[in-house]
Amino acid sequence: MYTGLQHLHSGVAYLAILVLILVIFWMLIGSLSGREFTEKDRKFGMIGFIISHIQLLFGLILYFVSPLGFTLLTSGTAMGDPVSRLTALEHPLINIIAIALISVGYIRSKKMTISRARFRIIYMMYAIGLVLILSRIPWASWLG
Ligand code: HEM
Known part of the structure; x- marks a missing residue:
């Protein structure tokens, strides 16, 4: 069980980091373009929210x-x-803490009405979350 969970947590880590980077850029471009925040954007933000929660769950069990x-x-x-x-x-x-911030970003964006603010809250909170995540990865054991 331990080894399986270790592999799962390690594999989902690649996916979570990649998805967060993509969502951050997507929202940043959306905000800069001045276009409307659509249901598709919300769903894309939700993917980042869900994958970080899956990782939280695996991490808690692994802990x-x-x-x-x-x-x-x-x-x-x-x-x-x-x-x-x-x-x-x-x-x-x-x-x-990082996943809590990502959650705040996603949930607050759902309650907002101005498109630019909705894009901005997601890319800002997800970016802060990602920086925190990257600052505390056990890099040596993961990629070493
Ligand atoms: C998005 C959030 C997270 C990411 C991206 C992440 C990523 C990682 C990575 C890359 C490793 C190293 C894996 C390896 O050496 O093969 C690791 C190890 C670990 N993580 Fe996480 N993690 C996250 C959240 C959590 C949380 C919330 C917990 C616990 C509450 C947790 C507990 C652990 C533990 C205990 C280890 C050491 C496992 C071992 O090798 O025995 N992680 N994590």
Whole structure:
């Protein structure tokens, strides 16, 4: 189960990062073009919202299955070591905040009426979320 989840979380990470980048550019171009925010735009924003929530779900389960998650946090040794602190605390915490910001962007855009504001809230919140996500990826273990 652990290895399967690890692969799933790693695979969805590629997809989530790619989708977030595409949605950010899509919304940015939409905003700059001055066109109307359509149902198609909302659905595209929703794809970014859904994929980040799927990753949140896999991450939460992984956190309690992996030796690098909750087990490490409660071992008493994680805080002193930057690599352990990353997977046991910083990566989960910052990613939860990032996904909360992405959710705020998507949900607030649904309630807005001005097209440019709807595009803008999505690209801004998704971009902040993406920067936070990228700042706390365990790069060395992922791509190393
Ligand atoms: C969009 C959000 C997220 C992305 C893009 C992401 C991405 C990643 C990546 C790329 C890795 C390294 C995988 C590897 O070394 O093969 C990783 C590991 C990990 N992630 Fe996430 N993650 C996200 C959210 C979360 C959340 C919300 C949690 C927990 C609440 C979490 C818990 C973990 C844990 C515990 C590991 C270490 C797993 C292990 O190798 O044993 N992740 N994540």
